[in-house]
Amino acid sequence: MIELTVNGNPIAVPEGTPLLEAVRAAGVELPTLCYHEGLAPYGACRLCMVLVASPHRELVASCVYPVEEGLAVETDAPEAVTARRLALEFLLSRCPQSAVIRELAAGEGVTASRFGAPPPEKADELCMLCGLCVRVCREAIGANAISFIGRGGERRVGAPFDVQSDACIGCGACAEVCPTGAIWIEDRGHQRILHNWNTTVELHPCPACGRFFAPEPTAFLKEVLPETAELWGMCPECLRQRAARQWIEQDVVKPT
């Protein structure tokens, strides 16, 4: 175990733990937008800044900083608070319409940005480039269907060449992890439309109720996850009803 202090309170955590997790284990909450415990840290939003006061003095993004023996961490040092507020001002100036960012900013006492507003054509921008969608698609799903495109103010996330992606399986994990709700996915009849990625995938109908409910499993998924074939066989509601009927038939549950 690695021993350190957070705001003067001693704590011990396993080696390799991100400093952010140690801070949380010490009962201190920090704002985060680009961190997900199931994905590799990326350090994009800079909202988790803390001061390492000893043995060296350094402002660090705690999500990408592994714990070290004897660190003394201060989360409310003036430098750390200023860094977090600055990051929130940047985010507010990029995505002023994001309720999530506005709420986080207000929590740190930031209600306006000195960096101005986005240009009119980007006034509704919700993507703050945290990269969670790119990482979940690559690391958890293995599809690698989207990536960052462009540089500077033109940087954004998209599918290659902004055309229909053959790699996208339409799972929706990108929208699930997006902290600002920037990804628009719509089920329309037998199709799922991933508007941000200019991609449409066919949906699979439930053989019991006929409802289109999940993307057609790809050959890849059928091969690597054969045990999940049943997931595509029936929609969750029909699966639940079938299980309930089986329990009743097996006398596990008596109808009242």
Ligand code: SF4
């Ligand atoms: S679309 Fe959402 S998850 Fe993807 S980079 Fe933008 S804010 Fe992050």
Ligand code: FES
């Ligand atoms: S949560 Fe650490 S940089 Fe975003």
